[in-house]
Amino acid sequence: MKGLSFSILFAALIAVLVASQTLYVVKETQRAVVLKFGEIVDADVRPGLHFKIPVVNDVKKFDSRILTMDSRPQRYLTLEKKAVIVDSYVKWKIESVAKFYQATSGDEFVANRVLSSRVDTGLRNQFGERTMNEVVSGQRDQLMTELRDNLDKVAQSELGIKIVDIRVKRIELPPDVSESVYQRMRTEREREAREHRSKGLELAEGIRADADRQRVVLEAEAQRDAEMIRGDGDAQAAAIYSKVYKQDPEFYDFYRSLQAYRDSFEGKKDLFVLKPDSEFFKYLNSSTPSK
Known part of the structure; x- marks a missing residue:
């Protein structure tokens, strides 16, 4: 058992x-x-x-999943020979298992090393054909598309892998160039600020001169209207005085003499040297009682 x-x-x-x-x-x-x-x-x-x-x-x-190869930041030159530091990554997956095994013996590290070299060469060529503005904003998507398509053909034929996507995470200036670029940008902005200030001052002077001109015109027109109104008033007053004088000349002379006395003797320091029988004292003399 x-x-x-x-x-x-x-x-x-x-x-x-x-x-x-x-x-x-x-x-x-x-x-x-x-x-x-x-x-x-x-x-x-x-x-x-x-x-x-x-x-x-x-x-x-x-x-067989999509894998990521994160490349180390590399230094490239643009069309203007300006240096930039580019940090990128690649998304890839195995397309042909047999070709991948034959090319790398199944070692992903070998595949990443070969792929990194290809990406570095492709980015160097793409950046060397474009200006700084184009690689930063203008043609960045086009650059990535062209590099992905070209690299995908090489990767499939040599490594048996498919390039799903290539992206640039960031583009930076080298430390030795950043300060000079920032200083140039600062100088350019200060120049633009001075131009705007000078244009503003010129516009302000124009506005101020126009306001002064309008003020002078308004004051002249107001003075003209005031003189015209004053002239009309004087004319009306003269007409009224003339009408009153015709109605009672004696009373009018008496009233005007009283006004003259009041205006003449208003101040305490006024001094007049006149003859007692002067025409000015006509009504004063006539008011003196006879002996």
Whole structure:
């Protein structure tokens, strides 16, 4: 009985061992190739459970998801020979498993190293054909599209991988250039500020001169209207005086003499040297009682 149990256990162990050597699983996120003594016999094994011949066959599995290669910032020259520091990354995935294995032996580090060299060369060429303004804003999307398309052709033919996307994270000036660029930008802004101030002062002088001219015109017109009104008033007053004088000349002379007395003797320091029988004292003398 014990011998039978031992035989069953031994057979189960042998079965498990044989299964582990003949069965393998490819996950949904993986692709694989089957080798026979180092030679590819199945170039694209799909996800699922598969069989292999122990010792004879070997299975190499690779990640089929989109991978990211984050490049180190590199220094490039633009068309004007201006240096910029570019930080970029690449999204890629395996397109041909067999070609990828043959080119890199399934090592992602080797693939990233080759891809990084290709991206560096492509960016250097693209930046060298464009000005600073174009690579920063004007043609940045076009630059990335052209580089992705060109690099995708090379990567598929050499490495068996597909370039999904290439992006520039940031573009910076080198430290030795930044200060001079900022100083030039500051000088340019100060020059524009001076131009705006001078134009503002010129406009202000024009407005001020026009306001002064309008003030002089308004004062002259007001003075003219005042003189005309005053002249009309004087004319009306003269007409009224003339009319009154005609009605009672004696009373009019008496009234005017009283006004003259009041105006003449208003101040305490006034001094007049006149003859007592002067015409000025006509009504004063006539008011003196006779002896």
